[in-house]
Amino acid sequence: MRRALAATVAGMLLTGMLLSGCGVPTESGPRPLEPSVHVANPDTPTADTSLPPGAAVEKLYLVRGNQLVGVERRVDRPPTLERQLADLLAGPTEREQDGGYGSALAGTDFILGAQLESGTAVVTVGGTTIRNDEVLAYGQVVCTLAARDDVDRVRFVQDGQPLEVPRADGSLTSDPLTSADYVTLMAVR
Template identity: 30%
Template sequence: MTILSFRVTRSLALVLFLGVVGGACGVGPDKGATDIPRSQVPFGLLERTEVEPVNTEPAEEVAALFFVKGDRLEPVFREVATEAAPAEVLEALLVGPTRAEFRSGLRTAVPEATSIGSVKVTRGVATVNLTRTVGDGRSDDQALSVAQMVFTLTARPGIGRVSFTIDGEPVDVPDGSGALTSDPVAREDYEDLAPPRR
């Protein structure tokens, strides 16, 4: 046997030996689940983690809408989208009272054909652009219909007065005394129509 063949034989024997020893020391396949005592489970793995459910419902808030009872305004509270735009709140007002509210004596003085083009708020004044005048209803209801919109809008944060336009042009509206004005109006202009104090 030459020195070269002796070295090759020795190297092969070493490789085979290491393979046998390595295989014997390896981890064999699991035969099934094994119970681990609680004391051997790493800290924190057995603690329950509460997961907050994801709320898919749209967030809502309550808005005051003002309808008419007798010859004065009466607030009704409705759910609207959180941070609803003033135009959205007015649209809710234009829907009118529910059947239950109607049976309780509430009505609206806003003419049915009234529709809102837009509402823009600048420095505390909401400018309501109507597509039709609020004067289409009974004449004694005109001030009430304007008051409904004024009280509803000024119940929203950041609005103190309301002006009205039709197709972008200022329009005269009656105040609480029946006098016409194109100036912005506020709740104080409709004190005689305000909800009764309780």
């Protein structure tokens, strides 16, 4: 009987030592968990209302250092092209900023809108966009929109005419772009 009691006590002590060393702090009761980033737009109609809240993923490309980084946000429904572009232009959330993310689009208002034409997102640009980080700004737009299932490529227009924009290598093109044009700027995860 003593041996059984000693083995039980030794087992309890060993379990206690293992649990206390696992790095998980003990708490006196349950605590609420902080939810994922949540973006909701009740004004935007959706084709699929069967999704539970936060069930869709919105992928945006933000800037960290001098690289483009894909960030996923949980949203109520798959965003429209316009909603996703508006979220990109709004910049990183406070939490994303705390994580070191920024935007080359901050403080700009050169994007007037976008529409989808047979798999090509046509982005209308107004005014001038002369900035040191212009390549990152265009890369953010192209990579964000190209991450959508319904977008194969992105084209920029100004005053109804094709606009030449920089690729990652510094060359200018008015041809439709894909994420591959900015792959050298993308952070490797």
